[in-house]
Amino acid sequence: MLETALLQDGSGTPLLQDKLNDTREWSVVNAFCHRAYMPLSTRPLTRGMDPNATIRMLNIGRITFSRFCFGTPTRADDFDPDSGNIIVVNTLRGSVRHPLGGNDAIDSRPGDSYVVDCSRTDYWNLADGHDLQLNLTIPHKLMEETAARWYGFVPEDDLWRQRLVFGSGQSAWLSLLDYATRSLDARNDRIGDPLTEKRIEEMICLDLLRNWAGSAGLNLDTGARAAAPHYVREAERLMRMTAQDAPTVAEIAGQLGITGRSLSEGFRRFRGITPHDFLSAQRLDGLRRALQQARPGETVSAIARARGYVNLGAMTARYRQRFGETPAQTLRSGRL
Structure with a gap:
């Protein structure tokens, strides 16, 4: 599995034929690492040794896939946390040493996958020189x-700080990566269908999240209710109740006795959205129900203005984005 990843597409046609795919220059290796992963430091474990590197890289959606090895025993460290990137190292050959918790480290073997969020914790690795990896860089x-x-929520940093090995051998995770890389088309070094590319991006992130959470002991299905503090849940209740009156986020925060900034931070951490986004969605949902239940003679503008909408053009654009149709179409369908 993954023997031909980033070498050939699903039909066996070579990928990346017009790209530089190997090098014996450290400057080229370092430039590749900066592009594929983030700014970092590398140094051979034997002074003066030149690399014999494999450097192949393609994007699927917002995920960067790279087939990589230094080709000589090397230490990499000082991964830049400001890059905001997660790295998943999938070992295809040889061995790479990675840090775990505390002073512990682990040597990943062929079939092992290792994940680290370099934006939340420090990272280094030691490659044995005979190794080869299929790496993923995920924002x-x-x-x-x-x-x-x-x-419905964003896990706290307790999850993202977990550095761990998951999967082994012929795991479902590696099968997913195999499917993703076989979906590439050598004619343009991309997946031809943007919708398929988006779905693969989604599947990879979701499967990684499940593996990560499972190893960290986080139940994603119950985590939202357990994680969100009382004031976030109470704000949601108030916004559902009063959406028709078009309250402001500041007014909601005031009723809870907290600042708007505190409410925004709570939503960002525990819901992954802003309170304004949540309130806007509730207002649009209420508007849709009102349009579906409209009496004969009622118009979109009258119904919308009664619910606090002033800029009808902006409202229509947001409505179409959320529901895939205009308010007028909803009103007409409700009368059929």
């Missing part, structure tokens, strides 16, 4: 978006 923000979309 932390993308993982937060996935958690919020599927589970």
Whole structure:
């Protein structure tokens, strides 16, 4: 599995034929690492040794796939936390040593996958020189978006600080990566269908999140209710009740006796969205119900203005984005 990842597409046609795919220059290796992963430091474990590096890289959505090895025993460290990136190292050959908790470390073997969020914790690795990896670089923000979309909350840093090995051998995770890389098309070094590319991006992030949470002991299905503090849940209740009156976030925060900034931070940490986004969604949901239940003769503008909408053009754009149709279409369908 993954023997031909980033070498050939699913039909066996070579990928990346017009790209530099190997090098014996440290400057080229370092430039590649900066592009594929983030700014970091590398040094050979034997002074003066040149690399014999494999450097292949392709993007699937917002995820960077790289087939990589230094080709000589090397230490990499000082991974830049400001990059905001997560790295998943999938060992195909040889061995790579990674840190775990405390002073512990682990040597990943072929079939092992290791994940670290370099935006939340420090990282280093030692490659034995005979190794080869298929690495993934995933923006932390993308993982937060996935958690919020599927589970309604963003895990706290206790999860993201976990450095761990998951999967082994012919795991379902590696099968997913194999499917993703076989979906590439050598004619343009991309997946031809943007929708398929988006779905693969989503599947990878979701499967990684489940593996990560499972190893960290986090129940994603119950985590939202357990994680969110009382004031976030109470704000949600108030916004659902008063959405028709178009309250402001500051007014909601005032009723709870907290600042708007505190409320915004709570929503960001535990829901992955802003309170304004939540309130806007509640208002649009209420508007849709009102349009579906409209009496004969009622108009979109009258119904919308009664619910506090002033800029009808902006409202229509947001409504279409959320529901895939205009308010007028909803009103007409409700009368059929």
